[in-house]
Amino acid sequence: MRAAAFYDKRDIRIVDKPVPEPKADEIRVKVEWCGICGSDMHEYEGGPHGVPTMGHPGVHPLTGKTALPLVLGHEFSGTIDKLGPQADTEKYRVGQRVCVEPIITCGQCKLCRTGFENCCPKMGIIGVADDGGFAEYALARQHRVHLLPDNVSFEIGALIEPLCVAWHAVRQANFKMGQTALVLGGGPVGLAVLKVLHSVGARSVYVSEVADARKVYAKKSGATEVWDPREVDVVQACKDRSPDGLGVDVSFDCAGVPASIKTAIKAVKPRGTILNVALWDRDVPVSLSDITAGEKVLIGTACMVDDFPAVIQAVSDGRLNTDGLITGKISLEDIVNDGFEAIARARDKHVKILASPVKR
Numbered sequence: 001m002r003a004a005a006f007y008d009k010r011d012i013r014i015v016d017k018p019v020p021e022p023k024a025d026e027i028r029v030k031v032e033w034c035g036i037c038g039s040d041m042h043e044y045e046g047g048p049h050g051v052p053t054m055g056h057p058g059v060h061p062l063t064g065k066t067a068l069p070l071v072l073g074h075e076f077s078g079t080i081d082k083l084g085p086q087a088d089t090e091k092y093r094v095g096q097r098v099c100v101e102p103i104i105t106c107g108q109c110k111l112c113r114t115g116f117e118n119c120c121p122k123m124g125i126i127g128v129a130d131d132g133g134f135a136e137y138a139l140a141r142q143h144r145v146h147l148l149p150d151n152v153s154f155e156i157g158a159l160i161e162p163l164c165v166a167w168h169a170v171r172q173a174n175f176k177m178g179q180t181a182l183v184l185g186g187g188p189v190g191l192a193v194l195k196v197l198h199s200v201g202a203r204s205v206y207v208s209e210v211a212d213a214r215k216v217y218a219k220k221s222g223a224t225e226v227w228d229p230r231e232v233d234v235v236q237a238c239k240d241r242s243p244d245g246l247g248v249d250v251s252f253d254c255a256g257v258p259a260s261i262k263t264a265i266k267a268v269k270p271r272g273t274i275l276n277v278a279l280w281d282r283d284v285p286v287s288l289s290d291i292t293a294g295e296k297v298l299i300g301t302a303c304m305v306d307d308f309p310a311v312i313q314a315v316s317d318g319r320l321n322t323d324g325l326i327t328g329k330i331s332l333e334d335i336v337n338d339g340f341e342a343i344a345r346a347r348d349k350h351v352k353i354l355a356s357p358v359k360r
């Protein structure tokens, strides 16, 4: 099969690989579309980071993967192509349209057994800890394979995973209907959080973003107001817009720069909640006094757990709007130039580029 294999920083090659065989309860998916994620870009531009090459960070405890090359891609949809010998043939059949929840977990530890599989100490991601969706075929265990309703296209199917990341962040925040939020960063994750917040009845969602193209996307995605933090005092603006002058109920840092997390902490009202959605590769100084003084709550969010069915339903019945999230559809054969390099050249102009191994 054709696959985009990650060999090293800025070295992805389209190669021929054997079609993988599903073992035990695994299901083989014939990939239709797979989205390029910011974390894929992170590997491509500066990696290897998360992928398990020897020493970076070693053998993955669940997949046994030890060395590059590795097929990236964890946001994919497709059709069931083959079932492993122990897969549930009542529930899954060849030809069903599906998307894949890419988390790989041990299933044994206390966290896995109590519903917090996304916090499993051994957790890995398909497309990071093992071969993923930038290929003609990919494997996943059956409980990670979710059926797509007829009215959810394969393209939207490839968006379910990033939407679940946003959905889970909003769930972690305990966000309630009628509350207000500040989203820092109008990239793919920030826009997804914005859309999810609208779908659950946010009163106002403000977005802080510096890039012009992203400001436009945020406005189109329904941001109440979009502020450039170089021109607007975002903390003061949040206070000015709130009836009691105290700030927003919840802030979501999707930018992951020192200024954004500081603003996120200061912009929420006392007893408000700050969600750190961004992935960090460095430590940043923040004022913990700003959290202590007003009994603010700073929360992390890791991937997703049990979010796929709810997000698929919300997309299918129209509550969760996905307009404008897909900004490019390319062939897998062109993924380096038209995908990774295109994003590297003009990151702000793209939200989600999808790649397909299917000749169209």
Ligand SMILES: [Zn+2]
Pocket (backbone or CB within 6 Å): 037, 038, 039, 074, 075, 162
């Ligand atoms: Zn992702």
Ligand SMILES: [Zn+2]
Pocket (backbone or CB within 6 Å): 105, 106, 107, 108, 109, 110, 111, 112, 117, 120, 121, 122
């Ligand atoms: Zn576990």
